[in-house]
Amino acid sequence: MSVVADAASGRETNQVSGESKCARDTCENPVSSLQCPTCLKYGKSSFFCSQDCFKRAWPTHKLIHKELAALQPHDPFPDYAYTGSVRPVYPLSPTRLIPANVPLPDHAKDGIPVAEQRIFRSTNVYINTPEEIQCLREACALGRKILDAAAAMVKPGITTDAIDELVHKMTVEAGAYPSPLNYYKFPKSLCTSVNEVVCHGIPDLRKLQDGDIVNLDISLYYKGHHADLNETYYVGKAKEDSDNVRLVETTREALDKAIAIVKPGMPFREIGNVIEKFAKENGCSTIRTYCGHGTNKLFHCPPNIPHYAKNKTPGVAKPGMTFTIEPMLALGTWKEKTWPDNWTSVTIDGKRSAQFEHMLLVTETGCEVLTARLPNSPGGPVARI
Structure with missing residues (x-):
């Protein structure tokens, strides 16, 4: 991953992510090319300034991996005994919105007809x-x-x-x-x-x-x-x-x-x-x-x-x-x-x-x-x- 100098700030900025500082919350160091490999597997960029900083951040940083995993296509019922070949693939997309001008049936708000x-x-x-x-x-x-x-x-x-x-x-x-x-x-x-x-x-x-x-x-x-x-x-x-x-x-x-x-x-x-x-x-x-x-x-x-x-x-x-x-x-x-x-x-x-x-x-x-x-x-x- 290439790193270039940002002339305006005097800091390094990663060309791909656009991030200018380390992903550890308490670190203000310029970003390097080092990424969290787990985040990378899930398609997210998390850049750190050094291996040492990555190790320090790990106890809190790893908590986001569960959230990232939930966003990946997966079977929500992996232990269920399915009867055929079809499997659900989650996550479901967010609930789609209804414009204010559309008249509603009585179940629209609380689900009860x-x-x-x-x-x-x-x-x-x-x-x-x-x-x-x-x-x-x-x-x-x-x-x-x-x-x-x-x-x-x-x-x-x-x-x-x-x-x-x-x-x-x-x-x-x-x-x-x-x-x-x-x-x-x-x-x-x-x-x-x-x-x-x-x-x-x-x-x-x-x-x-x-x-x-x-x-x-x-x-x-x-x-x-x-x-x-x-x-x-x-x-x-x-x-x-x-x-x-x-x-x-x-x-x-x-x-x-x-x-x-x-x-x-x-x-x-x-x-x-x-x-x-x-x-x-x-x-x-x-x-x-x-x-x-x-x-x-x-x-x-x-x-x-x-x-x-x-x-x-x-x-x-x-x-x-x-x-x-x-x-x-x-x-x-x-x-x-x-x-x-x-x-x-x-x-x-x-x-x-x-x-x-x-x-x-x-x-x-x-x-x-x-x-x-x-x-x-x-x-x-x-x-x-």
């Missing part, structure tokens, strides 16, 4: 007014736009945190709030679920690998109403694997078949019968832990929409209702478990899972897919191998 909790056990399904339906259409159109932009980023080498950054930026610039952010303390603005992750994956520093599949789950709060949609995408060569294609396309088609039966008078329990029958025919299991749900002024509300057969969900569809159908299928068992982050759900056998979600409006004659794909939406069906 109070209005949802008040009606949690209710079987009454809200009927939206024409004015509310128009707001929902606008929110869902914005959600589709943002999901498509996020999907366009999917490729080997991109981090899920980078996708989160784009989703957050687009959402708040549109005057909307990313619904997942701080919902029961969820730390990010979308869910990114890779391979064996069933749902609720937290965006982090892990880079997408050639051959992965990834689900991007977008939810936002716009003009007082929530939109909710997701799709699973192939990363690089993933579409060349027959099991990947069977899983992803079966899940996509299962959602389409369920949507096709939605109309006034349809029992909510019938949706699960359609989905699980098709899943079994294609060698896939249906995750039972999570279900579709009502979405309107509230992020999650009645009705619940289970995706498995022979469920006992009460109620029938009526015009003006809005809800999601979001089947999660797996190549192996339907059973899942949650990582120590208290969010990331994974299959217990480590086999891959896929999910697709649309938000629907029940009409007088059938249903309207509020989150429908556009002609230029990235992704889309792939021919089975």
Whole structure:
């Protein structure tokens, strides 16, 4: 490391770091080329005037190494028995900020969706007014736009945190709030679920690998109403694997078949019968832990929409209702478990899972897919191998 004289101060200044004095707090000597090797390993410059000064500084200087280590990409749960190949890569990026002009849902500040909790056990399904339906259409159109932009980023080498950054930026610039952010303390603005992750994956520093599949789950709060949609995408060569294609396309088609039966008078329990029958025919299991749900002024509300057969969900569809159908299928068992982050759900056998979600409006004659794909939406069906 070269050292040059600073003519203005008469002291030596390191050309790379710009530092002019020793890193030991009580030393005023000019800097030399001597660096702390541990700091250097972590990408930080810490210059000392001499070996002796470095030794004197060590008892206090070494304390910063733990902080530096925490900032390096690492697995936060190194002793956890993971079921598959995916690992979280921390540290998580700092919480992204919400501009003051963006209206907030009730969970934004303390993480608690109070209005949802008040009606949690209710079987009454809200009927939206024409004015509310128009707001929902606008929110869902914005959600589709943002999901498509996020999907366009999917490729080997991109981090899920980078996708989160784009989703957050687009959402708040549109005057909307990313619904997942701080919902029961969820730390990010979308869910990114890779391979064996069933749902609720937290965006982090892990880079997408050639051959992965990834689900991007977008939810936002716009003009007082929530939109909710997701799709699973192939990363690089993933579409060349027959099991990947069977899983992803079966899940996509299962959602389409369920949507096709939605109309006034349809029992909510019938949706699960359609989905699980098709899943079994294609060698896939249906995750039972999570279900579709009502979405309107509230992020999650009645009705619940289970995706498995022979469920006992009460109620029938009526015009003006809005809800999601979001089947999660797996190549192996339907059973899942949650990582120590208290969010990331994974299959217990480590086999891959896929999910697709649309938000629907029940009409007088059938249903309207509020989150429908556009002609230029990235992704889309792939021919089975």
